Amino acid sequence: MTVQAYDVAVLGGGILGCTVALFLGRGGMRVAVVERGSLCREASGRNAGGLAIQVKPAALIPYALKSRELWRTTADWLGAEVGFEVRGGLSFAFDQAEAEMLESRTKARQAAGAPIEIIGPNRAREIEPGFTGTAVLATYCALDSFADSTLTGFAYRNALAHEGVAIAENTAATGIDRDGAAFAINTDGAPIRARRLVLAGGVWLVEMARWLGIDIPIRCAVPSMTVTERMPPIFRAIIGVASGRLSLKQAANGTVLIGGGWQGTGNAQRGGLDVISENLIGNLRLAHHVIPGLAGARVARTWLGLEAHTPDSMPLVGPCPESRMPLSLAVSGVAFLTGLWWAGCWPT
Numbered sequence: 001m002t003v004q005a006y007d008v009a010v011l012g013g014g015i016l017g018c019t020v021a022l023f024l025g026r027g028g029m030r031v032a033v034v035e036r037g038s039l040c041r042e043a044s045g046r047n048a049g050g051l052a053i054q055v056k057p058a059a060l061i062p063y064a065l066k067s068r069e070l071w072r073t074t075a076d077w078l079g080a081e082v083g084f085e086v087r088g089g090l091s092f093a094f095d096q097a098e099a100e101m102l103e104s105r106t107k108a109r110q111a112a113g114a115p116i117e118i119i120g121p122n123r124a125r126e127i128e129p130g131f132t133g134t135a136v137l138a139t140y141c142a143l144d145s146f147a148d149s150t151l152t153g154f155a156y157r158n159a160l161a162h163e164g165v166a167i168a169e170n171t172a173a174t175g176i177d178r179d180g181a182a183f184a185i186n187t188d189g190a191p192i193r194a195r196r197l198v199l200a201g202g203v204w205l206v207e208m209a210r211w212l213g214i215d216i217p218i219r220c221a222v223p224s225m226t227v228t229e230r231m232p233p234i235f236r237a238i239i240g241v242a243s244g245r246l247s248l249k250q251a252a253n254g255t256v257l258i259g260g261g262w263q264g265t266g267n268a269q270r271g272g273l274d275v276i277s278e279n280l281i282g283n284l285r286l287a288h289h290v291i292p293g294l295a296g297a298r299v300a301r302t303w304l305g306l307e308a309h310t311p312d313s314m315p316l317v318g319p320c321p322e323s324r325m326p327l328s329l330a331v332s333g334v335a336f337l338t339g340l341w342w343a344g345c346w347p348t
Ligand SMILES: Cc1cc2nc3c(=O)[nH]c(=O)nc-3n(C[C@H](O)[C@H](O)[C@H](O)COP(=O)(O)OP(=O)(O)OC[C@H]3O[C@@H](n4cnc5c(N)ncnc54)[C@H](O)[C@@H]3O)c2cc1C
Pocket: 011, 012, 013, 014, 015, 016, 017, 034, 035, 036, 037, 038, 039, 040, 041, 042, 043, 044, 045, 046, 047, 048, 049, 050, 051, 171, 172, 173, 174, 200, 201, 202, 203, 204, 223, 224, 225, 259, 304, 305, 306, 307, 308, 331, 332, 333, 334, 335, 336, 337, 338, 339
């Protein structure tokens, strides 16, 4: 079997792997992306597309702002629009304890440069007439936006091909060996040799890193998303709550996307994703509580995805010190929003 040789092999074709590959290819390297399925179809194709600055930890605010700028300008650097829409985001606190939590988090985020306003419920109702409930406090960030994650895979495939990056879809990496000064990547297709390696396997990064003898502490979460049938316009802002258990937006086609990290069951190795009905009901009840106009909304579909979490919620991005090879870069635990900057700008 012919072994293809590259400057860099990127294992995992989610948004992080694709972005690293694109920027390295553009920088003049011969790059291959090895993806077990199709590009951007795991977490990167199942997410809510939320680009909300106000929910990011304070330490990540500067990167969230830079990444949002990349999302806003995908037509320039990715060659396609991916449904970027600015709606402004509101987050609500419903009791005193939540209000204190929301206020102190917001102050830390403001200090880090996030343009978030702390407002009362009346002002929140002016901004979003669809909110007819009662709240103690709210925050508003005019920059909060979303994109359409289902469009990203197509956009990346075109951009990578245009840049001359080799795309091996439906090809699983099965192990990594050392081959002199290079990495030999075993796959269930043709083997690949590369002088540098990027591990961008999302929740599967744990397994990939073990091939190099490295233990990476990633927790696998199984958040669910629900979409309703099309409805008349009910609300316009991106809606959240202080506890972080709700993300709500109505797309231009009338469907309402409901999320907030309510968990299902599933396992990165065994698969078998499944909804936990109590959690689904909890998510829908909370959505209805905040936007009462959702009464009568009919669920069209619920799905789940596997999401990587690092112990301190900070990105895991950088050379692997233990690998003793020229460069092996691991990227994970970075949300859709902030990930673009980390993956696109950090390595170059
Ligand atoms: C339901 C849900 C909602 C979310 N909502 C938001 C949101 O609103 N905003 C936000 O910022 N973030 C959100 N996230 C998080 C965000 O989607 C992820 O942080 C981001 O997409 C991670 O990208 P990734 O490239 O690291 O991982 P992935 O997209 O999971 O990509 C990893 C890739 O590696 C491939 N792979 C694995 N093993 C192998 C192998 N052996 N060989 C080859 N390829 C392999 C997989 O097939 C996969 O395509 C959400 C996540 C989920 C699941």
